[in-house]
Amino acid sequence: PPATRGATMSRRSVNLLLLGLIALDLVFPAVIFLSPGTWTRLFHDMPPDDPMGLLHRLGAGWAAFALWMVVARLRWERDPGWLMLVAGIRLTESWADWVYLGFAQHTTLFGTVSLLAASPVNLLCGWLLYRAYRRYSRVPVAMAPAGPAPELARV
Numbered sequence: 001p002p003a004t005r006g007a008t009m010s011r012r013s014v015n016l017l018l019l020g021l022i023a024l025d026l027v028f029p030a031v032i033f034l035s036p037g038t039w040t041r042l043f044h045d046m047p048p049d050d051p052m053g054l055l056h057r058l059g060a061g062w063a064a065f066a067l068w069m070v071v072a073r074l075r076w077e078r079d080p081g082w083l084m085l086v087a088g089i090r091l092t093e094s095w096a097d098w099v100y101l102g103f104a105q106h107t108t109l110f111g112t113v114s115l116l117a118a119s120p121v122n123l124l125c126g127w128l129l130y131r132a133y134r135r136y137s138r139v140p141v142a143m144a145p146a147g148p149a150p151e152l153a154r155v
Contacts, residue, residue, distance in 0.1 A: 009128060009131065009132045009135070011077065011136075014076065014083070014129075014132045014136075015073065017125065017128060017129070018069055018072055018073040018076075018086070019073065021065075021069050021086075021090075021125060022066050022069045022070055022073065025062045025063070025065040025066035025069060026062075026063075026066045028058075028059065028062040029059035029060065029062045029063040029066070031059075032055055032056060032058060032059030032062075033056065033059050036048040036050065036055055036056070039055065040055070042108065042110055042111065043104075043107060043108060043110070043111035043114070043115075044104065044106050044107055044108060044111060045106065045108045046106065065089055065093070068085060068086055068089055069086055069089075072085060072086040076136070077136075080132075080133050080136040080137040081133070081137070083129050083130070083132050083133035083136065084129075084130065084133040084137075086129055087125075087126045087127075087129035087130040087133060088126070089126075090122045090123075090125045090126035090129060091122070091123065091126035091127075091130075093122050094119050094120075094122035094123045094126060095119060096119075097114075097115040097116075097118035097119050097122075098115065098116070098119045100115055101115040101116065
């Protein structure tokens with residue numbers, strides 16, 4: 001495809017970014033579900049006390065992010081629209097960590113630095129995935145057969 005202005009990513013770079021995000025989004029729920037005390041010690045230097053289950057809800061959200069990143073990794077080269085979906089996920093998440101940091105009563109140095117860094121990282125990843133979508137959605141794809149999609153024909 002022709003080069004576009006701004007950052008362009010090779011297919012390999014897109015795949016590496018998605019794999020990195022998958023790894024990151026798998027580590028968080030693994031720690032939260034397998035050892036919630038590790039999470040609270042690392043980020044808050046406190047024992048786990050989560051009577052409303054919000055920490056596990058957070059872990060479930062990251063597990064869902066990982067799932068969608070895996071789907072995007074497997075499908076984006078045939079359908080670049082998956083890049084836009086995961087760009088939206090990253091961009092939506094980009095403000096959450098600063099809100100978390102702003103309302104947390106106590107965070108460790110590690111927690112503070114991690115939460116401060118997370119928002120710009122999510123913004124950057126979302127922007128890169130969006131740019132990759134714009135680049136690769138302009139590449140011609142195989143023509144679909146004429147007529148309604150099979151699933152619509154049965155309706």
